[in-house]
Amino acid sequence: MEPRERRGRHRDGEEDELTPCSVTTGFFVLGRCGGPAVAACGQCGQPICQAHVEANGLCPECAAAAGYAPQDPHDPRWVGGYRRWFHHRTSQAYNDPTWYSSFDSYDRGSFNPGDDWNSGSGDFGGDDGGGFVDS
């Protein structure tokens, strides 16, 4: 297990030269990693930096979808998976639709029944009636 990676940040102008990593970071205050991307996720195609490249060249969210979400809080990648689970829990506790609207699409995916790790569309994908309705 590696220690927590340093989250790269760019000053204005640098982002024009490098493709920034678009992995979501944070827990309450969400943001993009912004570090220099070295690859594209093999599944969703989003640019990812060296620190966020998971097994098989996937981004952390797609790796979690494949069942590799760490359960140990000591793992530096644990926060991402826990955030998604926790926001699901808080929406039940608070019953606040505006809180839900501030979620990342990755976090919204946890509301889709039977689709534990849908990170793309959340409840906006398709009109199948199986999305988030309890608000």
Place this chain on the structure above:
Amino acid sequence: MFWRKQRAAIDGFHSLHQALIWQRGFSATMLPDEWGRLVHSLAGHGAVVRRRKWAPPPRATTVVVPLVQVLSADTRGDGTLSVAADLRGPNVQGKLSAQQTFPGQRRGVRKIVEWWSYDPWLSMRAELRDGSELELTIADRVRYRKIHKRSQSGKYKTKMKTKTVQRVSVTRRLPAGTALQRPPSPPPRWITVRVRDGKRPVIRASAKLMAGGQDERALPEQILHMATELFRWSPASAAGATGTARRTS
């Protein structure tokens, strides 16, 4: 000398990890990356040290590590995270009050000796990347009662009772000029919220939790539920005002 290999392994741990083993607590202010190194050190403890006496206090792994991970994720790169953890337990000198003696009211009860303990065992402060500051404190308040009785056969007996209540407080100080917005739904009833609107708004969520029989692994989730309320008061439209932050202001 016994245990010399494990003792040598402990000498190679992070200094705060060693403080958890030997002093059962620490107080430090560090950058998120340095906290990551401490968590990394704690993760490797069980692989090299098997002596239970030298294990970190259980609260270090069940409460402190998850909260450090979450707050580190929200701390800005050059911001600091401060943690003061005193995991020695409530029954140590300096945390105990003077004893009081009451006469027994019921039949067979000779006297009741009562004393209290106040144990503020965790305090954290983080400088978040949206410009706000988050503070949390957890304190155990324990009531001890020693009841002296005399049985029907004339034997003297004592019974010890303890009752623990946890006081949790989470405070968020927002950047100057932030407009507050009351959330559309109230928080769960067990959370009390106080708001001070002004040049620099302050929101505080506090709760009294019954401790003891409860599994303490649920405590980080309860604390984060309280912290959630603080982030519902700042409008999402102001997100991204500073750097990469997208939610809150």
